[in-house]
Amino acid sequence: MQHISSRLIHGLPDSQASDFNRSLKTPIYESASFDFETAEDAEKAFTGETDAFAYSRISNPTVTELQNRLKLFSNAEQCLCVSSGMAAISNVFLTLCSTGDNIITSQYLFGNTLSFFAKTIRSFGIEARFSNLEAPQSILDNIDEHTRAIFLELPTNPQLIFFDVPAIAKIAREKRIPLIVDNTVLTPYLFPCQQYGVDIEIFSNTKFVSGGATSIGGTVLVYGSDKWAHNPKLAVDYEKFGQDAFFKRLYKEVYRNIGACLSPNNAYLQLLGLETITLRIDRIMDNTLEMARFLQNQPKVLKVRYGALENDPGYAMAMELTKGKAGCLISLELENKAACYLFMNALQMIRRGTNFCDNKSMIIHPASTIYWDFSPEDKQRMQISEGLLRLSVGLEAIEDIKSDIQQALSLL
Ligand SMILES: Cc1ncc(COP(=O)(O)O)c(C=O)c1O
Known part of the structure; x- marks a missing residue:
């Protein structure tokens, strides 16, 4: 086959x-x-x-x-x-x-x-x-x-x-x-x-x-x-x-x-998408793992979650279910909402947007957008903190994604 x-x-x-x-x-x-x-x-x-x-x-x-x-x-x-x-x-x-x-x-x-x-x-x-x-x-x-x-x-x-x-x-x-x-x-x-x-x-x-x-x-x-x-x-x-x-x-x-x-x-656009899906996913998986490792080493980033990181609580299960290709999303925590906004607004290539698995890298502050109308107690229960950011890693050259993140973090 x-x-x-x-x-x-x-x-x-x-x-x-x-x-x-x-x-x-x-x-x-x-x-x-x-x-x-x-x-x-x-x-x-x-x-x-x-x-x-x-x-x-x-x-x-x-x-x-x-x-x-x-x-x-x-x-x-x-x-x-x-x-x-x-x-x-x-x-x-x-x-x-x-x-x-x-x-x-x-x-x-x-x-x-x-x-x-x-x-x-x-x-x-x-x-x-x-x-x-x-x-x-x-x-x-x-x-x-x-x-x-x-x-x-x-x-x-x-x-x-x-x-x-x-x-x-x-x-x-x-x-x-x-x-x-x-x-x-x-x-x-x-x-x-x-x-x-x-x-x-x-x-x-x-x-x-x-x-x-x-x-x-x-x-x-x-x-x-x-x-x-x-x-x-x-x-x-x-x-x-x-x-x-x-x-x-x-x-x-x-x-x-x-x-x-x-x-x-x-349906036509999605048929075209299927023709290249494995290629795009392979490249994005490489980019995402590298970005997760990179973010882990940034002092201003308090916490990183990505299933393919060895120290992630989901690592064993991610390895078993996905052979360590844990998707294009990384969750990271900065000090508070103000730090998140300062960081997001300083990004020059990475887009501020609500989608993911896009060809473009994209970031969002979930607490003030997707979950804006949930109560603080609900957000706490769902682990949606004010310092949480969701990064969707795209297809760009990894050096460009890294340098955009680095220059924005340097302002914090
Ligand atoms: C995990 C998950 N399921 C379902 C949906 C809904 O998909 P759609 O926006 O195509 O209705 C989304 C949207 O972001 C999602 O993130």
Whole structure:
């Protein structure tokens, strides 16, 4: 079998042949609707007898090619691309949960994911039980017969904690609860969910997949699982579709009713992104490790977190799960908010921005931006201190990233 970088560039053997002009790039099918030769063909497309394209909120050739390429990337059984990472999360939980259900997760989450769990699904009577995912007993204590999922980010953003995924997957297996991982920071290239008992993987395409922040998008990947049989909402689907139960309910009902489909143009940009993703990630991993080591030796930097540093609490787990390629994010702490602002404003090349896995290095002060509307107590609980900065290391020459950081630190 070819290396993943070659497969991502070429796609499935018939993907070029399927374009009637044999275009070497996947064409952008910017069309809302598709023509049927006969009324019978239309009926077959709607009943699912054929997978002919009918309407782009439901399926689209450019988006389908991206989904096929992401299946190659991850070895997932099924893939659905949607309009954003948040759309991926909301589609998944609205498929799995009904009023009265609960999910287990950690308090260490991306801000909108946290708000989705703490506020949005709560108003539908679905409870997020924020547990200590580093302590198996806390997970077990919170599970009951209405628990429909365990959800985690790897590593957590911005604390950069590496959970013991094999231990959590063991609990999920024993309790027959789907394990869902947000793999935005690592992607299937660095953390192959399939090998660790993950049932559903989601990520934001906006980051690495888009080719360095060209567009917004999200992905849901589903691995073979029988756990759907134990979810009353999916039990009927399981009788009909077996392992496909979750995906059928997601694709045939929730996804098309919510309407957060990916635009064909964004799918095209994300297909281009996949062609270079392994190259970009390899270079960014080298840059990030070097920057983490560099920052550790700066007296003005009080603390650095990066899983691939030998003295990081997550080191053993990062080595086991990602072979030490721990993502593009580094968390660092300066003395206080004023020091952070002085440092950020002095940067000349590194951008002040809220994305990550971009080609450009980027920095943000999480407490005053992503988490601005959380109380000081909440921020303290989530380890979002006033001195915390999140650096996303980009593709630039490492000497340039270092010298920009150095000149800004020298002003403190
Ligand atoms: C870990 C993580 N998951 C999900 C999302 C949401 O992705 P999107 O912005 O594409 O909706 C983000 C956004 O930054 C994120 O950091």
